[in-house]
Amino acid sequence: MSDTTRTSDWFVRAVIAAAFSIVGFFGKDLYEDWKHKQAAELARLDSLVELSALLDESKSIFESQNSQAKRLTEMLVARNPGREVRDKLGYDETFYKNFNSFTTQEAELQKLIRSTTMHSQRRVNQEMSKWVTEAIPFKKRDQPNPQRARLAEQLGLLELHLNQWNDKYEAVIPNDAKRSLVYLADEKSHGVQFPPELERAVEDVIASWQ
Numbered sequence: 001m002s003d004t005t006r007t008s009d010w011f012v013r014a015v016i017a018a019a020f021s022i023v024g025f026f027g028k029d030l031y032e033d034w035k036h037k038q039a040a041e042l043a044r045l046d047s048l049v050e051l052s053a054l055l056d057e058s059k060s061i062f063e064s065q066n067s068q069a070k071r072l073t074e075m076l077v078a079r080n081p082g083r084e085v086r087d088k089l090g091y092d093e094t095f096y097k098n099f100n101s102f103t104t105q106e107a108e109l110q111k112l113i114r115s116t117t118m119h120s121q122r123r124v125n126q127e128m129s130k131w132v133t134e135a136i137p138f139k140k141r142d143q144p145n146p147q148r149a150r151l152a153e154q155l156g157l158l159e160l161h162l163n164q165w166n167d168k169y170e171a172v173i174p175n176d177a178k179r180s181l182v183y184l185a186d187e188k189s190h191g192v193q194f195p196p197e198l199e200r201a202v203e204d205v206i207a208s209w210q
Contacts, residue, residue: 044137045209051131052202058124059199065116069095069181072109079103090188092181099178114180117173121182129162147204150197157195164191 069091076098089097095110102110132139132155139156143149165182168190172179184191 045206047131047135048138048202048206051128051135052199052206054124054128054131055199055202058121058128061116061120061124065113065121065181068109068113068116072106072113075103075106075109090183090186092179092183092186093188095180096178110180114173114177117169117181122169125162125165128158129166132159132162145208147201147208151201151205154195154198154201157192158198161192161194 073091073094076094095113098106099110135155138148139152139159141152143152161184164184168184169182173182185193
Protein backbone atom coordinates (compact mmCIF):
# COMPACT_ATOMS: atom_id res chain seq x y z
CA MET A 1 0.00 0.00 0.00
CA SER A 2 1.43 3.36 -0.98
CA ASP A 3 1.94 6.24 1.35
CA THR A 4 -0.67 8.18 -0.58
CA THR A 5 -3.25 5.41 -0.05
CA ARG A 6 -2.40 5.19 3.65
CA THR A 7 -2.77 8.95 3.97
CA SER A 8 -6.07 8.87 2.13
CA ASP A 9 -7.42 6.07 4.34
CA TRP A 10 -6.30 7.88 7.47
CA PHE A 11 -7.94 11.07 6.29
CA VAL A 12 -11.24 9.32 5.54
CA ARG A 13 -11.22 7.62 8.96
CA ALA A 14 -10.41 10.93 10.61
CA VAL A 15 -13.26 12.67 8.80
CA ILE A 16 -15.67 9.88 9.72
CA ALA A 17 -14.54 9.95 13.34
CA ALA A 18 -14.95 13.72 13.44
CA ALA A 19 -18.40 13.45 11.88
CA PHE A 20 -19.50 10.88 14.46
CA SER A 21 -18.05 13.05 17.20
CA ILE A 22 -20.02 16.08 15.96
CA VAL A 23 -23.21 14.05 15.56
CA GLY A 24 -22.72 12.59 19.03
CA PHE A 25 -22.16 16.03 20.54
CA PHE A 26 -25.25 17.57 18.98
CA GLY A 27 -27.23 14.37 19.49
CA LYS A 28 -26.48 14.55 23.19
CA ASP A 29 -27.62 18.18 23.26
CA LEU A 30 -30.83 17.29 21.44
CA TYR A 31 -31.47 14.41 23.83
CA GLU A 32 -30.87 16.62 26.86
CA ASP A 33 -33.20 19.24 25.41
CA TRP A 34 -35.87 16.58 24.80
CA LYS A 35 -35.49 15.30 28.36
CA HIS A 36 -35.85 18.82 29.71
CA LYS A 37 -39.02 19.42 27.70
CA GLN A 38 -40.46 16.08 28.79
CA ALA A 39 -39.73 16.89 32.43
CA ALA A 40 -41.41 20.29 32.03
CA GLU A 41 -44.48 18.68 30.45
CA LEU A 42 -44.72 16.14 33.26
CA ALA A 43 -44.43 18.94 35.81
CA ARG A 44 -47.33 20.76 34.12
CA LEU A 45 -49.40 17.60 34.15
CA ASP A 46 -48.66 17.08 37.85
CA SER A 47 -49.68 20.68 38.41
CA LEU A 48 -53.05 20.08 36.73
CA VAL A 49 -53.61 16.99 38.87
CA GLU A 50 -52.92 19.18 41.90
CA LEU A 51 -55.53 21.71 40.72
CA SER A 52 -58.02 18.89 40.17
CA ALA A 53 -57.53 17.78 43.78
CA LEU A 54 -58.05 21.36 45.02
CA LEU A 55 -61.25 21.64 42.98
CA ASP A 56 -62.55 18.39 44.48
CA GLU A 57 -61.77 19.63 47.99
CA SER A 58 -63.37 23.02 47.33
CA LYS A 59 -66.52 21.37 45.99
CA SER A 60 -66.75 19.09 49.02
CA ILE A 61 -66.36 22.02 51.42
CA PHE A 62 -68.94 24.11 49.56
CA GLU A 63 -71.52 21.32 49.47
CA SER A 64 -71.08 20.58 53.18
CA GLN A 65 -71.33 24.24 54.13
CA ASN A 66 -74.29 24.83 51.83
CA SER A 67 -76.07 21.88 53.43
CA GLN A 68 -75.53 23.43 56.87
CA ALA A 69 -76.80 26.79 55.60
CA LYS A 70 -79.98 25.13 54.31
CA ARG A 71 -80.39 23.38 57.65
CA LEU A 72 -80.08 26.64 59.61
CA THR A 73 -82.55 28.33 57.26
CA GLU A 74 -85.06 25.51 57.77
CA MET A 75 -84.71 25.91 61.54
CA LEU A 76 -85.42 29.64 61.25
CA VAL A 77 -88.42 29.03 58.98
CA ALA A 78 -89.80 26.47 61.42
CA ARG A 79 -89.68 29.08 64.20
CA ASN A 80 -91.05 31.85 61.99
CA PRO A 81 -93.52 30.18 59.60
CA GLY A 82 -95.08 33.46 58.50
CA ARG A 83 -91.80 35.23 57.65
CA GLU A 84 -90.01 35.23 54.31
CA VAL A 85 -86.67 34.07 55.63
CA ARG A 86 -84.67 32.92 52.62
CA ASP A 87 -86.10 33.80 49.21
CA LYS A 88 -85.32 37.50 49.05
CA LEU A 89 -82.40 37.88 51.42
CA GLY A 90 -80.06 35.00 50.69
CA TYR A 91 -78.39 32.83 53.31
CA ASP A 92 -75.84 35.26 54.72
CA GLU A 93 -78.24 38.19 54.98
CA THR A 94 -80.88 35.93 56.55
CA PHE A 95 -78.46 34.81 59.24
CA TYR A 96 -77.31 38.40 59.75
CA LYS A 97 -80.86 39.67 60.26
CA ASN A 98 -81.73 36.85 62.68
CA PHE A 99 -78.41 36.74 64.55
CA ASN A 100 -79.63 38.40 67.77
CA SER A 101 -82.61 36.04 68.07
CA PHE A 102 -80.76 32.74 67.46
CA THR A 103 -81.47 29.86 69.76
CA THR A 104 -78.44 28.09 71.26
CA GLN A 105 -78.57 25.42 68.55
CA GLU A 106 -78.92 27.98 65.77
CA ALA A 107 -76.03 30.06 67.15
CA GLU A 108 -73.77 26.98 67.23
CA LEU A 109 -74.64 26.13 63.64
CA GLN A 110 -74.00 29.70 62.46
CA LYS A 111 -70.58 29.63 64.16
CA LEU A 112 -69.76 26.38 62.37
CA ILE A 113 -70.77 27.84 58.99
CA ARG A 114 -68.71 30.98 59.66
CA SER A 115 -65.71 28.93 60.81
CA THR A 116 -65.81 26.90 57.59
CA THR A 117 -65.68 30.14 55.60
CA MET A 118 -62.79 31.51 57.65
CA HIS A 119 -60.67 28.37 57.65
CA SER A 120 -61.41 25.51 55.23
CA GLN A 121 -62.85 27.54 52.36
CA ARG A 122 -60.42 30.41 52.69
CA ARG A 123 -57.43 28.07 52.85
CA VAL A 124 -58.38 26.15 49.70
CA ASN A 125 -59.19 29.41 47.89
CA GLN A 126 -55.78 30.80 48.82
CA GLU A 127 -54.12 27.64 47.51
CA MET A 128 -56.06 27.90 44.25
CA SER A 129 -55.17 31.60 43.98
CA LYS A 130 -51.48 30.73 44.32
CA TRP A 131 -51.87 27.96 41.73
CA VAL A 132 -53.63 30.10 39.14
CA THR A 133 -51.22 33.03 39.66
CA GLU A 134 -48.27 30.77 38.83
CA ALA A 135 -50.01 28.89 35.99
CA ILE A 136 -48.78 31.28 33.29
CA PRO A 137 -48.39 28.63 30.51
CA PHE A 138 -51.98 27.48 30.99
CA LYS A 139 -53.40 31.03 30.87
CA LYS A 140 -51.78 32.13 27.60
CA ARG A 141 -54.18 32.92 24.79
CA ASP A 142 -52.14 30.99 22.22
CA GLN A 143 -52.74 27.34 23.18
CA PRO A 144 -51.81 24.20 21.19
CA ASN A 145 -55.29 22.64 21.11
CA PRO A 146 -58.99 23.41 21.84
CA GLN A 147 -58.90 21.66 25.23
CA ARG A 148 -56.15 23.89 26.52
CA ALA A 149 -57.77 26.99 24.99
CA ARG A 150 -60.97 26.21 26.90
CA LEU A 151 -58.96 25.66 30.08
CA ALA A 152 -57.22 29.02 29.64
CA GLU A 153 -60.61 30.73 29.41
CA GLN A 154 -61.90 28.97 32.52
CA LEU A 155 -58.74 29.80 34.47
CA GLY A 156 -59.22 33.47 33.65
CA LEU A 157 -62.70 33.28 35.17
CA LEU A 158 -61.36 31.39 38.19
CA GLU A 159 -58.74 34.06 38.84
CA LEU A 160 -61.37 36.80 38.70
CA HIS A 161 -63.74 34.85 40.95
CA LEU A 162 -61.06 34.17 43.57
CA ASN A 163 -59.92 37.80 43.60
CA GLN A 164 -63.49 38.98 44.11
CA TRP A 165 -64.11 36.30 46.75
CA ASN A 166 -61.05 37.42 48.71
CA ASP A 167 -62.05 41.10 48.41
CA LYS A 168 -65.52 40.38 49.78
CA TYR A 169 -64.13 38.13 52.50
CA GLU A 170 -61.83 40.88 53.77
CA ALA A 171 -64.66 43.42 53.61
CA VAL A 172 -67.33 41.49 55.52
CA ILE A 173 -66.04 38.47 57.46
CA PRO A 174 -63.10 39.13 59.83
CA ASN A 175 -64.59 41.95 61.88
CA ASP A 176 -68.27 41.02 61.99
CA ALA A 177 -69.33 37.87 63.84
CA LYS A 178 -72.80 38.16 62.32
CA ARG A 179 -71.48 37.40 58.84
CA SER A 180 -71.20 33.75 57.84
CA LEU A 181 -70.76 33.21 54.11
CA VAL A 182 -69.00 34.67 51.10
CA TYR A 183 -71.20 34.09 48.06
CA LEU A 184 -70.73 36.17 44.93
CA ALA A 185 -73.40 35.09 42.44
CA ASP A 186 -76.33 35.01 44.87
CA GLU A 187 -79.18 37.47 45.37
CA LYS A 188 -76.72 40.33 45.98
CA SER A 189 -74.74 39.72 42.77
CA HIS A 190 -71.44 40.87 44.23
CA GLY A 191 -69.29 39.13 41.64
CA VAL A 192 -68.85 36.37 39.09
CA GLN A 193 -69.72 32.80 39.94
CA PHE A 194 -67.24 29.99 40.24
CA PRO A 195 -66.55 28.92 36.61
CA PRO A 196 -69.00 26.02 36.07
CA GLU A 197 -67.00 24.38 33.26
CA LEU A 198 -63.61 24.46 34.97
CA GLU A 199 -63.62 20.94 36.39
CA ARG A 200 -64.56 19.44 33.04
CA ALA A 201 -61.93 21.56 31.28
CA VAL A 202 -59.23 20.30 33.65
CA GLU A 203 -60.34 16.69 33.18
CA ASP A 204 -60.34 17.05 29.38
CA VAL A 205 -56.80 18.45 29.30
CA ILE A 206 -55.51 15.72 31.59
CA ALA A 207 -57.22 13.04 29.47
CA SER A 208 -55.85 14.46 26.21
CA TRP A 209 -52.32 15.05 27.48
CA GLN A 210 -49.60 14.11 25.04
